[in-house]
Structures are given as C-alpha cells and as structure tokens.
Amino acid sequence: MQLFSKILRTGIATELLRASDPDAVEIGRALDVRARQLLGRALAIREVDAGSCNGCELEIVGLASPIYDMERFGFHFVASPRHADLLLVTGPVTRNMEIPLRLTYDATPAPKFVVAVGDCAKSCGVFKGSYAVVGPVESVIPVDVSIAGCPPEPADILRGILAALDRLSPGPAR
Amino acid sequence: MSRAIAILFQTLLAAGLAPLVGGFIRWVKARLNGRRGAPPWQPYYDIQKLLGKEAVVSRTASWIFRATPFVVFSTSLVVASFVPLVAAPAGRFIAGDLFAAVYLLLLGTFFLALAGLDTGSPFGGMGASREMTVVALTEPTVALSIVALALNAGSTSFSQIVSRTLAEPAAALGPGHLLAFAALFIVTLAETGRLPVDNPATHLELTMIHEAMVLEYSGPYLALVEWGASLKLFVFLALAVNLFMPWGIAVSLAPIPLAIGLVTFVVKIGVLATAIAVLETRVAKLRLFRVPELLSASFVLALLAVLSTFLAR
C-alpha cells in the first residue's frame, strides 16, 4: 500500500521536453518523425559493451529511467541482437571483445545501424595505444554515428540516435 | 452464413485487439513507474516494423524452427475464433470446448519449446525446459477449474457455462466460482509468462522462461511469435472475464446486444489488464523453484472450488 501511495504522490516524473529549450523540442519532434518514417515508430536497441569503463552504461541506463523515458518514443532495449535494429556500442574494442562484437553485428537482421557511444568508442579515449585494445569501434564494424563525450549525456545519446536514423536511407543497409 | 461472418468477425477482432492488451499493460505499468511510457498501441508499430525486416536463421536450425511461428500463431488464432468474446448465443454457435482450447494452446507451446531446442543454443534449451515445467504444472489447475465450472453448468462447452452463469447470477459470486477464478487467474499469469512466474521485460538470459525460447527469432518470424503470444494472453483474459463475469455478453446476434457486448467486453478486459499491471508493479519475480509452490497453491484453490461447488449443490 505504501508503494501505491508513493506512486500517487510522485506522479509522472518524465521531464517534458522544455519549451524553453528549442533544441530539445526539435530533437523530440525530429525523433518522432524520423522514427515513424523509417521503422514504424519502433526501435529496438541492443547495447554492446565492447570494453567500456561502464561510465557510458550509467548514462545509457538513464535513457530508460522515468526522467528521460525513451520508451515514449517507441525505443526499447532488447535481450538479443536478433530482435534489434540498432547496436549501441560503448568502449574501445578490447581484444577479447573483437570477435563477439563482429558476431553481434552479424546476428542483427537488416536494416540495422550502429551508434558508437562515448569518446572511447570513437577514438579509444584514454585507452589509446593499450596492448589490450584493438581500436575504435569503426575498425571492427561499420559505424553510422559516433557520439562524443566521456560520458555523453542521455540527451546527447538521443541526438546521436536521431542522427543515425537520419543517415539511414529507407533501403536495407547491409 | 451469418454464423460464418460472426466467426470471421470474431477472429479478426481477436487478432486485432490482442496486441493492444499487452501494450495497455505496459502503458499502465509505465504510468505507475512515473514514466510517460509508450502509447498502448505501440505493439502494432513493433509488429509492423518486424514484418518489414530481414529474418536471421541459425545454421543449426531445421524446418521446425521456421514452421513454429506459423503453428504458434494459427493455434492461438483458432482458439480465439471459438472462445466467447462478444457474443455467446444459445445453441451450437460457440460449441467450443475448454479442453480443446487448452490443448490447442499446448500444441503451440510444444512447438515453441521444440524451436527453442532446435537452434542448439543453451538459452533456447533452458527456456524450453522451464516452459515445459511450468506448463506441466499448470495443467492440473486448468483442468480442475474447468471441472468446477462444468459442475455448475453441467457441461464443458462454453455457451452452456456462460448461459448457466447468466441465468444464476448468485452462483457467480459463490465460493466455488470465486475460488476457481482465483486459480485460473494464477494459471493465466503462469501460462502467459507474466510476473511473478516470468518477467516479460527481462534482459538477463538466465532469468528467462518464455523469452529464452524466442531469443533466436527475428524479423517476421518474431512478429508472428509475439502476436501469437499476445493472442494467448488475450484468450486467457477473455476466458477469465467471460466465464466468471459474463454479464453484458450478447446472447443473440442482433446489432444492439452485440454493441453492448463489445463495449462491456473491452471494459472487462481493460479492468483485468489493469489488475495485472498493478500486480506486476507490486510483486517481484519468484525464484524458479518457488514457482511450483505458487502453482500447487493454485491447484489447491481449484480443488477447493470443486469441493465447495459440490457441497453447494
């Protein structure tokens, strides 16, 4: 019972996209339009940690939280790349994760695209030159969009996903 | 002829409404979580998207894997075509049989479990093993709930159970009826992979039951499996509301009763779906080896339902 009274007290926590922030409004609208055009307003995301420090993961988890609530755009995380449309890859690709990352890309049905999240995924970040690292994500699988930041904010990640949707032409991209 | 149209209409209605139930539950849960959530009609977008995608099939898989989505979907659809949804007119219109419904759905589960094993993935095998375990343990409860209902109505056919409950509203509030309803509700949660037996939103393979079996499906195959699963949930909810609270259901095929029947049906399903959403917000998933305790409790409820119905006669 306590739980439900708390639910009542809290109400909806999702931040409406603030009208004072024209940028944010634009993101929201554009996401809506894009996603509807290309994927019928449903985007399944598979997160792949290719060796990150988990800083980016903390921000990605924020996407599913009541505050950012990406589900309202029809985005959701899935448990298998077979169900996914988009791979959200974090971290510099370590030697151990090179083949798994390729396999994950291979296991994802087309049309699919890849968003590399964070500085490490883009350019190996502080791990550059380490003997345990193969290279940035794009040296292993084709990347559509890279998002800078260490770690990037959830809003940035949403913006990156939008950019990826923009890049994707309606035909299947293999 | 009107009968054929009615069955066709009902089948289309079921196939059309089924994804909405799952979406509605997700939406209510999102609201209870303090989120805005996806709209209730989100599953339609998901299905539309999946139908347009490529399918990836495992090298190890045989034709069983490719045939299973069609089996799952069509068995659920056939069951949905003969359970009472909006109307249950007297006579032989809906001469469906509860046992036939339960075993047809079991046929879909049987194939889904085989498909889980077919790819050779350890998760698929794990899901198949657990799903068959849960299903095997739910069967006695389902059967006994049916016995309790049949004892009241004197038949295992839908239309007779419905008409008997309509004729004697007092019996519907009797202990036998309520206990059987409770038992069937628990079984519904278990059979359709809801909390506390299985978490439909889990991402951790080792906690999965239903999801683990469909981990390998992609594209249009996945769309059919998901649609079939939502039909199964829809059928179970429809059975629960119409067999235990049939009020408002149309007993003839005239337009006005049909319209009333449709509205009351949607409202009843909505209430039950909300109840599931509230429950799923409240409870945590049970450990796999705690599930049998829940299911044996539901069996005892069903047995008590039978006994109290017998004593009340």
Added chain:
Amino acid sequence: MTVDRSAAFLFMIAGYVAGAIVALIAPSDRIARGATAIGAASGSVAGLVTALAVLATGDRFELVRPDMIAVAGGVAIQLDSLGALFLALVCSVGLFAAVYGFTYTADYDGRRSLRFFGLMFNAFLLGMSLVPCAANVFTFLFAWELMAVASYFLVMTEHESSDARAAGLWYAAMTHFGFVLLLPMFLIMAPAAGATAFVDLRAGASALPPAARSTVFALALAAFGSKAGVVPLHVWLPRAHPAAPSHVSALMSGVMIKLGVYGLLRVTSDFLGTGPAWWGGLVLAVGSLSALGGVLYALTENDLKRLLAYSSVENVGVIFLGIGAALVLQSYGLPALAMVGFGAALLHTVNHACFKTLLFLAAGNVLRGARTRNMEQMGGLIKGMPVTAMAFLIGSAAAAALPPLNGFASEWMVFQALLSGAQIAKPEVAIGSPLAVGVLALTSGLAAATFVKAFGISFLAMPRSDAAAAAREPHWSAWTALGAFAAATVVLGLFAPSAIAAMYRIVESVTATPRNVTGGGGIWLLSAHGVAAGAVPPPVVTKLSPRKGSPSGGTSVKITGSAFTGASGFDVRVADTWGCGRIRQTARMEYTSSAFAEPLRRIFSELYRPTEDFSVSVHPEARLIIRSITYTTRIVPWIEKALYEPVTRGARAIAASVRRLQAGSVHLYLLYIAAALMAALASAWWFE
C-alpha cells in the same frame, strides 16, 4: 462381400505356422528372414480379414473342436467384436512389424540364429492372435503361455548383453507371476459354471457369492495388470521392451500389453458384470499411479527406448482410468455414462497402439542410424533422417495428447468419463473424480514435457556424437510401416467421432447396454449432447475436427497462407546461432536430456529420491587448485526397491536353504526316491 471367416482364421494359423517352420529349416539367413516376414505378414493379413469381418457384421464367429486335446476341455475359438478389435490390433501391428523386421533383422545376418528368431516371432504372433479368440480356459491359457514364452525368447535375442539377460529374468518372473494368479481365478469361477467354456463362466459368474466375485476381480486385476504393466507390477516392462529388437518392442508395447487390458475387460465387464464401487475405485487408483509413475520415470529417462517403455506404462494408466471411471459409473447404475468410460479405454488402446508402434519403429531407425539408445549421444538426426524425424514428431505429438492427433481424442474422452463421476452424490466420488482429473491433466502436461525432450534432444540441434552426425535413413521398406502408422495416428485424430462411435458399438455388444438408455437426471454433458440417446459421439468433437476446415479455421489458414507467401518474400539470412558472442558453438554447450528434465526432477525429488555423488579432486599441494569435479546422479526407482528387494532376498534365502537337499550323494537321492514313493502310496491309501 462375404468372407469365409473360418477359412481366413485357419489361413491365419497356417501362415504363422508355415512362417515358423520354413524359417527354422531355411538354408540361408536371408531366406530365413524372408520366410519369417512372409509367414507373419500373410498370417496377419488373414487374421485382419477375420477380425474385420466380425467387426463389420457384428455377429460372432465360432469354431469349436472338443476332440482336440479333449482331456483339457478341447479347443474352442469364438471371436466377438471385443476380441475382434484386439485381433485387428495384433494383426495390423504384426503385419507392419513383419515388413519392418525383414530389413531390420538384416543386422543379425550371420551373427545370430535368425532361424530360431523366425520361429519365435511367428509363435509370438500366433499366441497373441489366439488370446482374443480363445473361448475356453484351456485355449486361453495355452495362447497366453505361448505368447509369454515366445516373447521371452524374443527379449533374449541379444542375449550376450547382461542387460538383456537380466531383462529376460525379470520378464519371465513377472509374466509367470501373472500366470499363477490366472489359475486360481479360473478355478474359483469354474465350479459355479460347471465347465470351462467362457459361455459357462459368464453364466455362472452371477451365481458366485460376492466375496468370490471380488476375489476373482482382484486376481484378474493383478494378473492382467502385470501383463499390462501397471505400477507397481510394471518392473519388467522398462527392462524387457528396450532389450528386444525394435519391431518386437513395438509389438510388445503396442499390442501385447493391451492383451492385459483385454483380459481385464473380458473378466470384469463381460463375465462378472456390475460390481461394487470399490472395484472401480481400485482400478482408478492403479490407473492414476501408473499414469503418473510412468510419465515421471519417462521424463528422467535418457535411454530412448526405455523412455518409450515408461510412456507405455503411463498410457496403460490412462486406459485404466477410463475403465475405472466406467466401473464406478456402472456400479452406481449409470450404464450409459459407463459406456463413455469403456469407449474411452478402448479408443485409447487403439490410439496408443498406433502411435507407440510408430514411435518404437522410428526409434528402431534411430538405433540403426546412430548406433545408440542413449539420447545424450544423439542430436541433429532430423537432417540425416528427415522421414524418421517426421514420423517421430507425429508420434510424439500424439503421445503428448495434442490435437488434432488421436491421443487427444481419447484423453478427451477419458476426461469426460471422469467428469461424469460428478453425477454421483457421494463425497468419496466427489473428491476422487476431480483428483483423477488432476492426475490425468498433470500426466498429460508431463507427457508433453517428456516428448519435447525425446524429440528435441534426439532429433534437433547439433549432433552430440560422430555416429549421430553420420546417421542416415534406413532402407525405404522401413518407411512403409512408419507411413501406415503415421497416417493412422492422424486419421484417427481427425475422424475421432467415427472412431468413438465404433468403440461404442463394441462396448454395447459386450456390456449388453441397450441403446436409448438415457443417463441419470440433470443436464450432464453426455445426455445433453445426446450420446446416451443412441450412441452418437459427443458433438463437441464433431465440431472440433471439421473446425479445422470451417470458417474459423479457414481464416487462420488464409492468414497463415498470406504470411507464408510473405515468407518467400522476406529475406532470410542464415547465420550462426546467437550465443552471446561466444566464439564457437559446440554440441557440448547444448542442453542435454538430463538438463532438460532437471527442473521437474528437482520439483518431484520427493518422488524420485535421487542419489547424488559429488566429488572434487584437488591438487595435492594446494587445495584451491581443482583438478576435476565429478557429479553423478542416479534415480533408483524406490518403489521397486521397497517392494521387490525383500521378495528377491526371501526367494534367494529359501533357495539357499533348499540347496542343502542337493548334497550330491547317491545314497541321499535313493533315500529321497524311497521317501517320495512311500508318501505317494500313503496318500493313495488315504484318499481311497
């Protein structure tokens, strides 16, 4: 068409005898195999003609030869429709088993005496065919014993394996236990009848005092139950059936154990008629125990043929549930509803014969292809053996009681028969019948799990051994039998209403239930559906089968069809199995048969009482460095242990003490002879 039934019947016997003799004197193994198959097949066809002629016309066929072996009462043959049903079962399974056996036994060329095998195979079929035809005690016991002895030798075909020898010993002991009980059963009935013909037994049974009737019933239940393999008399079944060659296993599981059902039906519902309610209660209890016990052990079994054998125990339990429900209903004066129970039992008998034969023959192909019975060594067989896989899939779905196959139709009827128990306003029945419904439902759920395991582990995913990877289909002649029984399994499911009506006709002729008797008061499902009035099958099933093609089914087919056209339209890419990015997927990562059954094994661990052995061997210098971990677990059926170990121990003790008589001294034996002679003389004098 008129058939000379006595000619057909004699031709049947001649076929079997000729097959046996020609096989015995055949110059080469190949000819011996051919003679075995041709003799058995022609005998079976003739028997099938006889049986169908009786079933079609409904009047009995009689052949009495009192002059043959007159001292024991002569030979009497009478075939009524109940017997004809079982004869038809024996002969149809026998026919295809013979065809299948011709190539199957080719593996034995030069290794074993195929001549002796041919003799015993034909003798076995002869015995089984005569059992349902026998019309007096002598003929019945002769056929019964012929069947038992011949099948004993067939079980011992692969006698160099110690498993087969142990199986043979168990089988011989249990089958004679049953035989020993049959003798007093007939002895109690005979004095009242004044003769040993079945007609007289039937007439005299009503004159028996109630206690004698109940004793006859109990003896029949134990004797025929041991042949049918009900728990706890099932111990021989999971041992003997897998040990025999697969087509013999099919005969034993498909029809031989059904002759136990035949015997029980013959004695209880035909000779004794209506009895007290506890008879039915006892049969229900035995049936529940067998159904649940059989399926629980089938579930954890890793040997494919043993799994099928345990599943036979389960199905016999289901048949007994039908008979038990019928006996209870009969004793409460509801003959029309009792008919549903008997009909359900008979239908399940026929259906189980179909799908179990199918499964055993398919398992025979697997055994030849993969060279093992252990499911942990199989996998991926669907690729090398697509036809066998299809047959096994149909059999599995039927064994799991899934619609639209025949297993569902008969289990549905057993459910209805059990539900009818609610008609009776007695608390023990009110508690008993829902419990039996629960047991049956749990059984069918567990059977579904069992057969997902049997098919999924053996035929799907990746092969777990090289032999399994190399397994290929056998010679095409093995497919005819598979095709025939797969077709029968499907057809009997789709046309279940006609099959049910046929069973009702047979039950009517045996229990002498007049038509047009309405069931007890109230609207119960059967009286409501008009079954009782005129033996029309329940319309619900009638609705169900055409429903596949009716408008509702049509829509689903249409949608599925359009999706299928989509299936050719959408892109399908073949890739590796998704394993969370694992680099290589091997067969060792797959779920195994034991792993599949593990959750249920743990849930029912109170019933299984598994023994577990867990040992870790560590490095001698550092206990934290582990070299190997071994975990072994075994399920010892504790019912067997608790019930049979004392018996075998006692028998051994008695045998040891009796052995002291055998001292080996000639003087001692002379003394025995003298003592025996004196005793004989004394007794002769005493009785005079």
